[in-house]
Amino acid sequence: MSQIVIHDKTFIPLIKNEEIQKAVSKIALTINEQYKNETPIFVGVLSGVFMFFSDFLKNYPGKCEVSFLKLSSYDGTQSTGNVTTELDISTDITNRHVIILEDIVDTGNTLEKLYQLLKNKPVKSLKVASLFLKPDVFKKDFQIDYVGICIPNKFVVGYGLDYNGLGRNYTNLYQLKED
Ligand code: IMP
Secondary structure, three states: OOOEEEOOEEEEEEEOHHHHHHHHHHHHHHHHHHOOOOOOEEEEEEOOOHHHHHHHHHHOOOOOEEEEEEEEEEEOOEEEEEEEEEEOOOOOOOOOEEEEEEEEEOOOHHHHHHHHHHOOOOOOEEEEEEEEEOOOOOOOOOOOOEEEEEOOOOOEEEOOEOEOOEOOOOOOEEEEOOO
């Protein structure tokens, strides 16, 4: 793994795809163990989740349905704190076990907005799985039920995550190189 340049910034390797795959498989099998007699709906938060979502489903052996919604809060390498909904859940989640899949939880603003959107819906249960978590930044008082890998408070790209639209296609995870 060598460093990459995206737009005006250089990124250095942080986590290899092999390690990411192990974390993804562990989350999928843990969730399956807990929902093996149910048909949960996995709701992917686009766009960054697409790679995690795909690998997660390939590792999930049980019955399940999928749905997506799109929220955005990032401008460049900074969270704006202002989360907007760009697409609503299209599937009827009434009386269903819903598990939100997030690529990364940073400030938790996105998840907070999602909880607000879903809190009045009559779901059977609501849980959250995030592949990456920045624990030094996340200070909200709600729970993230399944976490793949905790990472430092650095801006990262790859494995679905972008810097101003680029970098989502790298299969490894890279962190911003500080000057
Ligand atoms: P939060 O609302 O601050 O928790 O951020 C959540 C969303 O911001 C994620 O779903 C990502 O789309 C984006 N994001 C957060 N941290 C990063 C990062 O380090 N690189 C790229 N996107 C990020």
